[in-house]
Amino acid sequence: MRKTGRTLLQIAICTLAALFPGNLGAHNSNATPEAQTQKKNSKKITTRTEPLFGEKLKKVEIKSNKLKGACFYLVSGHGGPDPGAVNKYNGHELHEDEYAYDVTLRLARRLMEEGAEVRIIIQDKNDGIRNATYLKGSKGETCMGTAIPLNHQARLRQRTNKINALYAKDKNRFKYIRAIFIHVDSRSTGTNIDVHFYHAKNSKNGKRTATAIRDMFEAKYRKHNPKRGYNGTVSVHPKGLYVVNRTHPASVLIELANIRNNRDLKRIILEDNRQAMANWMSEALIKDYQGKK
Numbered sequence: 001m002r003k004t005g006r007t008l009l010q011i012a013i014c015t016l017a018a019l020f021p022g023n024l025g026a027h028n029s030n031a032t033p034e035a036q037t038q039k040k041n042s043k044k045i046t047t048r049t050e051p052l053f054g055e056k057l058k059k060v061e062i063k064s065n066k067l068k069g070a071c072f073y074l075v076s077g078h079g080g081p082d083p084g085a086v087n088k089y090n091g092h093e094l095h096e097d098e099y100a101y102d103v104t105l106r107l108a109r110r111l112m113e114e115g116a117e118v119r120i121i122i123q124d125k126n127d128g129i130r131n132a133t134y135l136k137g138s139k140g141e142t143c144m145g146t147a148i149p150l151n152h153q154a155r156l157r158q159r160t161n162k163i164n165a166l167y168a169k170d171k172n173r174f175k176y177i178r179a180i181f182i183h184v185d186s187r188s189t190g191t192n193i194d195v196h197f198y199h200a201k202n203s204k205n206g207k208r209t210a211t212a213i214r215d216m217f218e219a220k221y222r223k224h225n226p227k228r229g230y231n232g233t234v235s236v237h238p239k240g241l242y243v244v245n246r247t248h249p250a251s252v253l254i255e256l257a258n259i260r261n262n263r264d265l266k267r268i269i270l271e272d273n274r275q276a277m278a279n280w281m282s283e284a285l286i287k288d289y290q291g292k293k
């Protein structure tokens with residue numbers, strides 16, 4: 001157990017102010033549905049539309065081309081008939097898949113803003129980016145429009161096959177492709193666990209990208225809350241992870257928190273924390289991509 005002077009929320013708020021000027025949603029309010037490219041203050045603004053982000057956030061202003069040439073497959077864990085890890089907290093039922101999905105969408109939007117191509121593999125057309133603390137569970141998620149099977153193996157095979165089919169076409173078009181899987185862990189209640197990362201055994205690029213994100217989290221915590229410490233690890237999962245091992249592009253699986261630990265939970269239930277994690281991940285991915293070019 002660590003003692004913390006400040007909560008992650010406080011850190012996240014000051015981080016958000018630094019990383020994300022303006023609140024979420026306000027920055028693309030000049031986008032119009034008709035125009036893909038328009039003039040704003042005599043500067044050319046390009047926007048793209050992603051309805052999965054929800055009505056208010058579906059217009060994405062492309063702010064830079066830092067990630068031009070990079071393609072990401074973003075995959076939130078579980079979904080459809082499988083909520084993943086579940087915990088009761090304050091009278092609410094928390095489902096892993098909903099929180100993982102929200103962070104995944106936030107990451108997708110940040111990467112798009114920097115010019116990346118993003119393929120959102122698990123989708124829920126009814127849930128955009130949500131600000132609530134308690135995200136309502138649903139079974140509406142699909143694998144890019146196809147129903148998700150209940151059977152565990154079939155479910156993992158479905159998303160792996162989808163990614164590999166996309167990769168077969170994308171690999172000649174992009175210089176850098178990564179699959180990122182986002183989960184929330186379930187350990188015993190007392191276990192407080194930092195954001196940690198898995199890569200496939202012999203994947204140099206998977207390890208490199210996982211380490212880039214880990215190091216970014218460490219730097220952010222050190223900067224915003226030096227006393228906290230950060231023990232997030234990068235490793236090969238001892239039992240092996242089907243999706244990480246079988247997807248053809250280099251991949252990273254991220255565990256955000258332990259859903260059964262009350263302190264850890266704050267990292268996923270507070271909207272600002274979900275956004276801060278997405279911001280840190282995207283900043284790390286920019287660094288990783290630029291170092292690779």
Ligand SMILES: [Zn+2]
Nearest residue numbers: 077084183184
């Ligand atoms: Zn999971």
